[in-house]
Amino acid sequence: MLDILCNLLGAAFLLPLGMALGSFFEVVLDRLPRGESLLWPPSHCRTCGHRLTADELIPVISYLAQRGRCRACDTPIGRGVPIREALSGSALAAPWAATGCANPVAALITGIVLLVAIWIGYGVLRRRGSSTASNGN
Ligand SMILES: [Zn+2]
Incomplete structure (x- = not known):
């Protein structure tokens, strides 16, 4: 009982830690290929430049609260964003939920490996997608 x-x-x-990491990886994969800084400017809408406030930066929850749209210009935010954030949180939390207190090191390593695998996989798919879309560069 105590174990559970x-x-x-x-x-x-x-779970929220993994979602926050997913949110950060989202920024990394969005900005690095464009040669942009990860730190500046702060998170903003790509369409209207609206700088996101603290309550617009909560993974998954902000997306749901704003019904998947920018609060300033109403531009839709891709559905993949909250899905990847939720997946990241689940990847980190699920091994711990299954066996964390009995095998903490194994649970953490498994969670981290899953999380990183998701983002490497997504990064590779995204790169392939963008090189096809731009007609082989
Ligand atoms: Zn906007």
């Missing part, structure tokens, strides 16, 4: 509680508490901590 311990696993759930750990997972409840890792």
